[in-house]
Amino acid sequence: MSEPTRLQQTWSDPPGFIGWVTTVDHKRIGVRYLVTAMVFFLMGGILALVMRTQLAHADAHLVGPDRYNQLFSMHGSSMMFLFAVPVMEAVAVYIVPLMCGTRNIAFPRLNAFSYWIYLFGGIMIYAAFFMNVGPEAGWFSYVPLSGPQYSPGKRTDFWAQMITFTEVAALAVAVELIVTILKTRAPGMTLARMPLFLWSMLVTSFMVVFAMPAVMLASTFLIMDRLVGTHYYNAAEGGDPLLWQHLFWFFGHPEVYIIFLPALGMVSSIVQTFSRRPLFGRLALVVSLLATGFLAFGLWVHHMFATGLPRMGNSFYTAASMMIALPSGVQIFRWMVTLGTGRPKFATALLFVIAFFVTFVLGGLTGVMQASVPLDLQLHDTYFVVAHFHYVLIGGAVFPLLGALFYWFPKFTGKVLSERMGKWTFWLVFIGFNVTFFPMHIVGLEGMPRRVYTYSAEMGWDVWNLVSTAGSYMIAAGMLVFAANVAATLRSKAPFVENPWDAPDLEWAAASPPASYNFEAVPVVTSETPLWTERDALPALSGLRDDRPEVLVTTAVEAAPQIRWGMPSPGAWPLFTALGLTVMFVWSIFTPWGIVWGAIPFAIGATAWFWPKPSQPGLESEA
Numbered sequence: 001m002s003e004p005t006r007l008q009q010t011w012s013d014p015p016g017f018i019g020w021v022t023t024v025d026h027k028r029i030g031v032r033y034l035v036t037a038m039v040f041f042l043m044g045g046i047l048a049l050v051m052r053t054q055l056a057h058a059d060a061h062l063v064g065p066d067r068y069n070q071l072f073s074m075h076g077s078s079m080m081f082l083f084a085v086p087v088m089e090a091v092a093v094y095i096v097p098l099m100c101g102t103r104n105i106a107f108p109r110l111n112a113f114s115y116w117i118y119l120f121g122g123i124m125i126y127a128a129f130f131m132n133v134g135p136e137a138g139w140f141s142y143v144p145l146s147g148p149q150y151s152p153g154k155r156t157d158f159w160a161q162m163i164t165f166t167e168v169a170a171l172a173v174a175v176e177l178i179v180t181i182l183k184t185r186a187p188g189m190t191l192a193r194m195p196l197f198l199w200s201m202l203v204t205s206f207m208v209v210f211a212m213p214a215v216m217l218a219s220t221f222l223i224m225d226r227l228v229g230t231h232y233y234n235a236a237e238g239g240d241p242l243l244w245q246h247l248f249w250f251f252g253h254p255e256v257y258i259i260f261l262p263a264l265g266m267v268s269s270i271v272q273t274f275s276r277r278p279l280f281g282r283l284a285l286v287v288s289l290l291a292t293g294f295l296a297f298g299l300w301v302h303h304m305f306a307t308g309l310p311r312m313g314n315s316f317y318t319a320a321s322m323m324i325a326l327p328s329g330v331q332i333f334r335w336m337v338t339l340g341t342g343r344p345k346f347a348t349a350l351l352f353v354i355a356f357f358v359t360f361v362l363g364g365l366t367g368v369m370q371a372s373v374p375l376d377l378q379l380h381d382t383y384f385v386v387a388h389f390h391y392v393l394i395g396g397a398v399f400p401l402l403g404a405l406f407y408w409f410p411k412f413t414g415k416v417l418s419e420r421m422g423k424w425t426f427w428l429v430f431i432g433f434n435v436t437f438f439p440m441h442i443v444g445l446e447g448m449p450r451r452v453y454t455y456s457a458e459m460g461w462d463v464w465n466l467v468s469t470a471g472s473y474m475i476a477a478g479m480l481v482f483a484a485n486v487a488a489t490l491r492s493k494a495p496f497v498e499n500p501w502d503a504p505d506l507e508w509a510a511a512s513p514p515a516s517y518n519f520e521a522v523p524v525v526t527s528e529t530p531l532w533t534e535r536d537a538l539p540a541l542s543g544l545r546d547d548r549p550e551v552l553v554t555t556a557v558e559a560a561p562q563i564r565w566g567m568p569s570p571g572a573w574p575l576f577t578a579l580g581l582t583v584m585f586v587w588s589i590f591t592p593w594g595i596v597w598g599a600i601p602f603a604i605g606a607t608a609w610f611w612p613k614p615s616q617p618g619l620e621s622e623a
Contacts (some may be wrong), residue, residue, distance in 0.1 A: 023566075263356070264400075360391070387444060410500050
């Protein structure tokens with residue numbers, strides 16, 4: 001039996017449905033994460049179209065105020081919790097092990113568990129929405145509006161538990177990525193040679209570890225106030241409503257950069273490949289990523305300028321809000337120099353990067369404007385703020401993501417998306433985006449408040465709102481073209497391609513699409529751009545067994561071989577444990593006893609999952 005065939009048998013999943021539910025292959029789980037996140041993106045986009053249609057003209061009656069509150073709450077929650085962070089982690093789950101030159105992600109069963117938790121949490125909140133008990137207090141659920149006095153019923157309870165679902169999943173993926181990047185890189189891939197996408201995901205994952213517990217704590221306090229009568233946020237009983245804002249925005253503002261930093265890594269990969277030269281100022285790019293991750297935790301209170309903070313506090317957060325623009329400016333100038341001194345090929349992926357340059361700079365400028373306390377007090381809760389954060393989030397994250405999907409689609413499938421349809425997608429989305437959100441700056445300056453379901457004709461906002469609505473339908477048309485492009489490419493009988501872009505990073509050394517074991521032998525890295533340096537054949541290291549799933553563990557800094565690490569086989573216990581945890585979370589919405597009785601199936605699943613097995617693989621000295 002030849003080695004690749006034996007490796008295939010060792011690493012493959014069981015056939016059929018059993019293999020589908022028990023897989024621990026990072027590639028299959030990454031694709032599921034990606035498809036699920038895009039479905040939630042579609043759902044959130046449909047909700048946005050309904051809202052924009054309602055606001056297209058004055059005194060509209062497409063939806064009433066209660067349903068509109070659910071629409072904007074679900075739209076924001078979908079985009080921030082069910083799409084933006086998960087979709088970036090989805091790409092990382094697929095790409096990071098390949099880029100590291102390893103055969104699987106660290107803790108693959110935890111990876112499977114995280115996906116099921118994410119899926120069940122999204123299904124729960126959308127089931128509530130379709131049963132007319134969706135959240136109604138916004139994606140931020142400020143107290144006391146979201147407290148028991150002003151939001152009776154179960155709407156906010158479902159929202160608070162959805163937060164717990166998604167953040168458990170995000171924390172699990174963050175731990176996997178940190179260990180994968182620091183301990184399973186290919187020999188020779190020192191920190192100095194590590195691709196920028198790995199650096200961006202490493203910084204992002206540490207940010208998740210420090211930021212996500214804050215919002216989990218906030219939502220736990222909230223649901224305890226609502227269900228068991230605690231008073232964390234009840235000022236009449238010694239609580240403090242501002243505690244919610246501090247906890248939420250300590251997570252919420254770093255979350256913007258948790259979404260943004262992976263996009264920066266994607267931009268670096270795309271710019272380097274399509275400019276056909278190594279990145280200019282690579283060390284400055286790495287330092288900028290680290291600085292952004294650090295500074296992101298020092299400006300959460302700029303969301304709270306209208307709450308009556310001391311002037312010294314306002315001054316500190318104003319300075320921090322302006323300072324964080326500096327690392328982003330450094331990065332953009334480095335990318336521009338790379339493009340200007342290279343031989344750029346303007347494929348669709350690079351066009352989305354250029355769109356990112358334009359829109360993110362505009363969004364950053366309005367962000368620096370709002371760092372000024374007097375101006376922020378005037379613009380607070382107007383559509384100017386809506387325009388700003390959509391320029392930052394869509395321009396800073398969605399445009400690079402679309403570019404990355406065009407760039408890595410051949411790696412996922414072995415086929416290249418149509419460039420002709422890609423250009424249609426780009427222009428429809430780019431023009432539609434600016435037509436949608438630029439007028440919001442104007443109506444915001446004219447005083448249109450956020451989160452209103454209608455307005456009167458004498459306010460004079462009709463024309464700009466109609467323009468914004470037309471732009472939103474252009475974006476939808478562009479995304480339909482993208483979906484058609486994906487479907488047509490997957491159905492085509494075009495031959496598989498290995499590395500259509502002549503990209504330099506290690507993920508392109510594997511087959512496209514990759515085999516279940518990723519690499520037949522462990523690649524050895526000799527430079528920052530290994531596939532450009534080693535044009536003929538990449539050096540490889542033998543020694544891993546082919547009769548059991550193993551990966552090579554290397555040192556964190558120099559990536560020197562240390563030990564062989566046995567990987568677990570496919571199994572159903574991560575799914576069963578996730579189902580048990582789901583029962584516990586959902587049951588607890590209706591009675592505190594749900595925590596007690598719901599913990600039983602979760603404990604059974606977790607015990608079986610971690611029960612030691614005589615033949616369980618472990619750690620061995622590297623031979």
